[in-house]
Amino acid sequence: MSPLLQVSAVTKRFGGLTAVNAVTFDVAEGEILSVIGPNGAGKSTLFKLISSFLRTTSGQVLFKGERISDLAPHKVAQKGIVRTFQETTIFKNMTVRDNIIVSHHLRSNASLAGYFLGTAAAKSDEAEFGRSADEILGFLGLDEIGGELASNLPQGHLRALGIAIGLATNPSVLLLDEPFAGMNHDETMRTVDLVRGVRQRGITVLLVEHDMPAVMKISDRIVVLNFGEKIAEGTPQQIQNNEKVIEAYLGSEDDAIGI
């Protein structure tokens, strides 16, 4: 079976700086794949390249064998590859439920004119979005704060809301941007369960993350970046014992003594 998402020799240069250099890996349907690496390894850039928020300098990203690099971000979302952001990126002046409802955009059957005129398709859309939003709220344990203004939420809930917004689009692949950042152990474990729940909904998960214990716990496979290059790929166990990875994270002995 061909992989769902293929990252093929993707390179991004900013002027003289090569942020991502010929990175290649595949994502299989239904897996949880994490991209990790030290600060400045190019994780976030790679993330933006896959979701098409940045253009690749060379190489390409394929989804179901079809090239999605260079498409506008909303077109990539239409294909089913949806990214989340870190916690501050939500619709602040809407309620939690409205955040989720508006994010059902890709499931619309009615046209803009249809919504204006209130056609039958528009009405059934609105009803359906409301039902689906309630289901997502329940799934993420947010049902009690559905009416709360999003800007009033504490950090943990914001993260969940970000995932809720992603789920509302009904994606094939959900890209999570540092879902565990700044969380304590309990919150992290809860989020790990949540991400597993997302996978159980039939969604492939690709996440970029710092938090090593969480990544080791949750991932089927891990891709490690360092200075924009892929230095390792494998199961959590393989990665844990990979010398290059240990070196990248801890620095080699030579570096440590300054030679």
Add this chain to the structure above:
Amino acid sequence: MSRSKQIIGVAAFLFGVFVLVPLMIKLTGRWDFYYTLTSVALLSIASAGVWLTFYIGRINIGQGAYALVGGYVSAILVVKYGVSFWLTIPLAGLICGCLSILIGLPILRLKGVYFAMVTLVLTEVAKLTALALPITNGAKGISSIPLPGAISIFGLTIIPDFSQLASTKLAFYYLAVTLMVLSYAGLYRLVHSRIGHLCRSLQQNEELASSIGVNISYLRVIAYSVSSFLGGIAGAVFAAISQSIYPSSFQVADSINFMLNCFLGGLGYVFGPMLGTLVLYFGWDLLFTTGKFQLLIYSSLLIALMLALPNGILSLRLFNRKKAEP
């Protein structure tokens, strides 16, 4: 807010505008009020357009340009091509809408103060274009535009010929107010449908909006062209009322006023620009007696109002019902 309350509110408003105001004017004999109120109604239509661009997160100081274009389109069609004035109202709106798509496609990529600056220039460009083109007759403008003719269907006169009327003031008042009611009803529907929801997603975070699959540049252009449509029809009727249009009919100051109307009324309320226009227009007139201090007092009051009520007059909730809380 319950549905019945909403209906009562709308009915009271319509009654006030269509029955009470003409009655009061008849009783007090202040016929000059018709002109003022007609102007307020038309300016509030143009302001409604500006409000919609605010709703997608853009500061629009260029509505004067579209009002001017709308006025010229109507005047030229009526005077040079003998088109019925009634037909030129939607035509002026449509031409402005199409024009704004061409202009909006490149400039709507800009945000914040950059978009505002470009739109500010638009009004000046429109004025200079009107001065330069032969069809707009340069600085002399187009004057003695004939009054609107009659509309009849199957021999039944729906709208009488304005030149046959004893007083055109009342007729123009009804025309302007009807258009205002229709515009605001349309705007209200737009904002409270899913489109309004999507517009707010744009206003709050364009990046996130595109990540959930919203075609942000398409939606921006749609909103901007609806905005310009409203500017165009307001300009068209204005030209008909004053029976003339000049390059200076709508200037930068007007564009700024359209924006101020929205600020003053409240950016979060559909009916904000309507109230803002009324208060601003009458406020200026009332201060006329202060002579040379008029502008000073007026500006100081505006600054004070914005400091005290950053969310506009409607945020006071003087009316026990929440107006158009999105």
